[in-house]
Amino acid sequence: MVKSILLVGVGGQGTILTSKILSAGLVELGFDVKMSEIHGMSQRGGSVSTQIRYGDKVYSPSIGAGEADAMVAFEKVEAARWLAYLNRGGTLIVNDQEVYPLPVLIEKEKYPSDVLEALKSTVENVKVVAASSIASGLGNARAQNIVLLGALVNALGLKDLDWERLVREHLPPRLHDLNVKALQAGLSL
């Protein structure tokens, strides 16, 4: 049985670190793991995605439409953009955060006001996480990615691992306290 996880967001939101920690944990849990992230021009504020697949034996790293068992959207509109990738009955975790893309900033396009409602009325298993404000409350909004990691680990039923140690291993010591708290906050959601 192979599970497929899709992380989507905006360049600079920390999707890559999240996927690194998650993949390291999946390897420790004894799974075969393939992770794929395409970067390049999209780092400059564009839409980004990371694909993680794990199970007994994984061949392709690619996830197609309707194939993700779980999806974490680090930004609301990105959840809508990538929604077709989630399989029906899959779990959607969405960060209650808006990042305006340039076409919205220059008033060529509108940022939709009803994204969360639309997602909630369409997807059966959806969890809205105020990761940015939780992380702000803990000291720095940038730790939102680790809040989301905690929420994802929880949703995947993978809490039986020392994720705190993995978070520490992937971050410099000065960020340990903040991010361990962020992880705990996510795990308890």
Added chain:
Amino acid sequence: MKSLMTGNEALARGAWEAGCLVAAAYPGTPSTEILENLATYPEVYSEWSTNEKVALEVAAGAAIMGARSLAAMKHVGLNVAADPFFTMAYTGVNGGLVVISADDPGCHSSQNEQDNRNYAPFAKVAMLEPSDSQECKDFVIEAFELSERFDTPVLVRVTTRICHSKGIVELGERREAGVREYKKDVKKYVVVPAHARERHVVVEERLRSLREYSNASPLNRIEWADRGTGIIASGITYQHAREVFGDGASYLKLGFTHPLPDQTIERFAAGVDRLYVIEENDPYMETFVKSLGIDCIGKESIPACNELSPQIIRKSLLSDEPGPLYSVDTAVPARPPVLCAGCPHRGFFYAISKYKDVVAAGDIGCYTLGMAPPIGVTDSVICMGASISGAIGMAKAAERAGRKIKVFGLIGDSTFFHSGITGLIDAVYNRGNIAVAILDNRVTAMTGHQENPGTGVTLMGEVTTQVDIEGIVEAAGIKAGNIRIIDPYNLAETEKAVKEAYNSTEPFAIISRRECALLKDVQRRKRGYCVVVSDKCKKCKACMRPGCPAIAFKDGEVVIDASSCNGCTLCLQLCKFNAIVKVGE
């Protein structure tokens, strides 16, 4: 020991384990991290070369001298390095020479989808194609062995999905290969016509030996299962095919893909009822299979454009579409990549955007985004270096048509070193009436902040001579009076220089110099950010014209996001009402 590695990390690891001593590259997505990782192994001399041709020649020189050497590049980089690549096939090597080409099906970060497998038969060299991270490591080691055994450069061809995917890799130890003895051998290494003609005979003989070896190579293996369907695949498409067909098909998994194994293919085809050849982009294997008189299904069903995926293969070969998908009615705004907040290119682009009769030939780098709205300055982007040389041709043609336009060539610092200098000399020599702007942000930014000849530091972290751009511009023959060095954060100075360039009737150069706003040092030194004083703001939105992603019009107010503002003050300089101030300095 096992480790989760990207293909690029594993390629570097393989080179290290194989005893590689010299490695060179020019950064280019998706290949950049190969050399970044090699540079972490102190036994390997690693360098960012000026361009891919230089990189391959550095590696070739080291191989002639007897060291195992490697050159890595993105697919279009091999076009630049094609000259030494073809002739190294004639000279052969001494120490092993491995060339890695990282292709980009799907154009994730490239200007085309060229399939560099075609280079292997064209240059008559051996080629290997790994299909995951473990094979990346193993195949590079094998490539060094084959290079020395058959006295040939070996091409290792990977794709974005291999380079940037992670898989579990079993690590090995480094096996020192040393530096082989060097003996002067002009008949081998000096390709005057008399020698080259003899070497060509050697190349053809070697191809025959390689073809024989390809049939015996463990890198080409048959996996028998259900014989109703047979699949020939290499690289990432093998993994996609396994995902789709599982044990419901037999596979000929090809890792040694030039020369292709004719006998193995014949044996496999004879053992299956229906044969698919699954490959991205060109029908490289399919054409060969058909040349053997074997019937197969390939490009008539499988798209030649874009990356493949299990889903596309399922759809193309099995007419299997995904079931009903989730969708919402909400209109989703596009999110294109943009120049960052505080990007020094923005001020320069803004200054030039006021001239409606300017045609701008752009180049490869972050500033390619100068084509995007709301700036929309750039008219063309072709390849590394084509800005300056393309501008010369545009200006000559426009002159002949009597068109009253001014042509600018816009190029970054690293791209200027890569292949802009020759164009600049051409402009001077042939009296091209163009303005050249070197957008010098002191780093190779687009690929993730690599060092370059202008930064004064090497890939290995050594302090070195900073190559002087203005010195090169002047030495190329641009008159001292026609050179301006400006700070693009100073809008008045930038506009003045652009105006002078616009009015000049001689080759003119502007060096627009300001460090990339995202450089770690710049971020550490960062002081202050801009804020809107709301009672002074007339909501004219002049500040928003250059398209800074830190400025938004929200709920009827212009607001600047303090956390993303890098304090460049371009918006402040555009505000006629003094409604923007910089704080926190």
